Amino acid sequence: MRAFILLYVLMYASFGVASPFWPRFFETRGMSPEQIGVLLGLGTVVRLIAGPVAGRMADRWQRLRQVLAASAALAACLAFGLPWIGGFWIFLIVHLCHGAALTPTTSLADALALDASKSRAPGKAFDYGWVRGSASAAFVFGTLAAGQVIGWATLTSIAWMHGALLLLAAASTILLPTPHNHVKAASEPSSARAIGQLIGIVAFRRMVLIAALVYGSHAMHDAFAVIRWNAAGVSSTTISLLWSEAVIAEVVVFVLIGPRWVDALGPSGAAAIACAAAVLRWLVVGSSTHPAALAIVQPLHGLTFALLHLACMRLIGTAVPRHLAATGQAIYALGPALLTALLTLSSGVLYARLGAGAFLLMALLPALALPLCSRLKTPPPLRSEE
Numbered sequence: 001m002r003a004f005i006l007l008y009v010l011m012y013a014s015f016g017v018a019s020p021f022w023p024r025f026f027e028t029r030g031m032s033p034e035q036i037g038v039l040l041g042l043g044t045v046v047r048l049i050a051g052p053v054a055g056r057m058a059d060r061w062q063r064l065r066q067v068l069a070a071s072a073a074l075a076a077c078l079a080f081g082l083p084w085i086g087g088f089w090i091f092l093i094v095h096l097c098h099g100a101a102l103t104p105t106t107s108l109a110d111a112l113a114l115d116a117s118k119s120r121a122p123g124k125a126f127d128y129g130w131v132r133g134s135a136s137a138a139f140v141f142g143t144l145a146a147g148q149v150i151g152w153a154t155l156t157s158i159a160w161m162h163g164a165l166l167l168l169a170a171a172s173t174i175l176l177p178t179p180h181n182h183v184k185a186a187s188e189p190s191s192a193r194a195i196g197q198l199i200g201i202v203a204f205r206r207m208v209l210i211a212a213l214v215y216g217s218h219a220m221h222d223a224f225a226v227i228r229w230n231a232a233g234v235s236s237t238t239i240s241l242l243w244s245e246a247v248i249a250e251v252v253v254f255v256l257i258g259p260r261w262v263d264a265l266g267p268s269g270a271a272a273i274a275c276a277a278a279v280l281r282w283l284v285v286g287s288s289t290h291p292a293a294l295a296i297v298q299p300l301h302g303l304t305f306a307l308l309h310l311a312c313m314r315l316i317g318t319a320v321p322r323h324l325a326a327t328g329q330a331i332y333a334l335g336p337a338l339l340t341a342l343l344t345l346s347s348g349v350l351y352a353r354l355g356a357g358a359f360l361l362m363a364l365l366p367a368l369a370l371p372l373c374s375r376l377k378t379p380p381p382l383r384s385e386e
Contacts, residue, residue: 001126003175004113008135010172011072011105014165016142017149018079018158025082025155035088039095044341046096047103048334054104055111055330056191064326068108069173075101076166083156105169107329114317115325116177128313133254136306140247191327198328203319206372207312208335210271213369214278214308215336217362219343221285224351224358232289242291242298249302257302258310267315272373274308278366286359304366315376 018025026036058067078098085091117128142165149157199205229239262270281300284293312332320328343362350358 001117001131003172003177004109004116004126004131005134007109007169007172007176008113008131009138010165010169011109011138012135013138013142013145014162014169016139017146017165018162020143021146021150021155021158025158028155029082029086029091031088031091039092042092042096043099044337046100048337048341050100050103051107051333051337052195052327052330055107055326055328056194058104058108058111058326059194059324060191062323064108064112065173065176067326068105068112069170071101071105071108072166072170072173075105076163076170079159079163079166082159102166104326104330107333108326110313111325111329112176114313114329115322118317127259129254129259129310132306132309132313133251136247136251136254140244194324194327195331198320198324198331201319203315203376204328206376207267207271207315207319208332210275210369210372210376211308211312211332212335212339213365214275214304216339216343217278217282217365218304219340220347220351220358220362221282223344223347225285228351228356229289229294234289234291234294238291242294245295245298246301249299250306251302253302253306254310258307261307262310262314267311268373268376270307270311270314271376272370274303274305274311275366275370275373277303277307279363279370282359282363282366286356286363 023036023040026039031039054067054071058064061067075098078094078101081094082091082098085094113128113131117126117131142161146158146161149161226239229242230236234242258270261273265273277300281297281304284297288294316325316328316332347358350361354361
């Protein structure tokens with residue numbers, strides 16, 4: 001478990017030091033608001049494509065660890081190059097290549113960690129929640145550390161920190177254990193058939209839909225919650241505390257509460273709790289901007305994100321064949337990412353026309369997902385095709 005914690009801490013710290021500050025970094029490179037929009041928009045499109053492609057390649061070759069290391073190292077090298085590029089079009093190409101290389105790292109790491117956590121070797125099994133919880137904490141620490149560094153250095157420093165941490169993450173893959181039950185290269189003659197096999201697993205298909213609806217419902221909150229709270233007179237300090245409260249709850253659920261609930265309730269019951277929590281959260285956020293009310297529902301982020309993620313990981317670990325592990329993780333990431341992108345694009349129009357009502361509209365998404373949870377039956381294990 002320690003090797004995976006090290007990998008996740010380095011990876012998510014690298015995300016934390018850069019992700020919140022990329023738009024400002026682009027601005028310091030002379031990019032106009034329109035150009036920044038192109039960078040972010042095309043970056044989303046590239047990531048949606050790169051994840052499944054890399055996951056499928058890793059499964060075909062059965063080289064998940066090697067593809068993960070290569071992706072992280074390539075993303076690091078491209079990040080190091082960003083501060084040296086001046087022209088917009090060259091910068092755009094390097095930025096898109098960086099995003100394409102970075103995207104599959106999380107899905108591949110999850111596939112490896114989930115497989116290793118179920119090792120039958122004495123003393124080798126571990127709780128995935130501890131690994132993912134350490135990642136969330138590392139992201140926050142990275143963001144805070146970057147904020148301090150930016151205070152006395154230039155924004156270029158985020159590219160250097162991001163790249164250095166990714167290189168260390170790539171190097172740390174050497175410490176990861178070899179898969180306990182190694183399988184041969186995937187037997188499917190085509191990627192389309194392999195993806196078709198995954199979509200044919202009813203529980204997996206429903207799980208991706210549930211995750212897309214619940215995670216997608218966060219789009220309005222991520223885009224306009226701070227704007228709405230600030231307009232209502234909530235101080236910056238209070239807003240910071242509210243966001244910190246949500247992240248702390250996420251870590252607590254990943255490490256302490258979530259694994260036990262998934263054990264007791266199964267993926268179906270845990271997913272239902274996550275959906276209900278999301279409905280309640282968006283109803284309150286859409287109805288009130290009082291700090292006390294917000295402070296009560298912000299910890300529900302631990303359920304609406306962390307608990308659902310643990311439930312999905314448990315079901316993937318049971319339902320998805322071992323030789324399709326990386327592809328399964330990539331599709332699980334793709335569904336929510338696609339819906340989140342679409343909802344984020346429409347969030348401005350919805351907020352402009354509906355105001356707080358847009359948050360109430362988001363509550364409909366997890367409400368639609370809730371009935372699906374009762375039919376999220378875990379199939380018999382299909383982990384090996386050796």
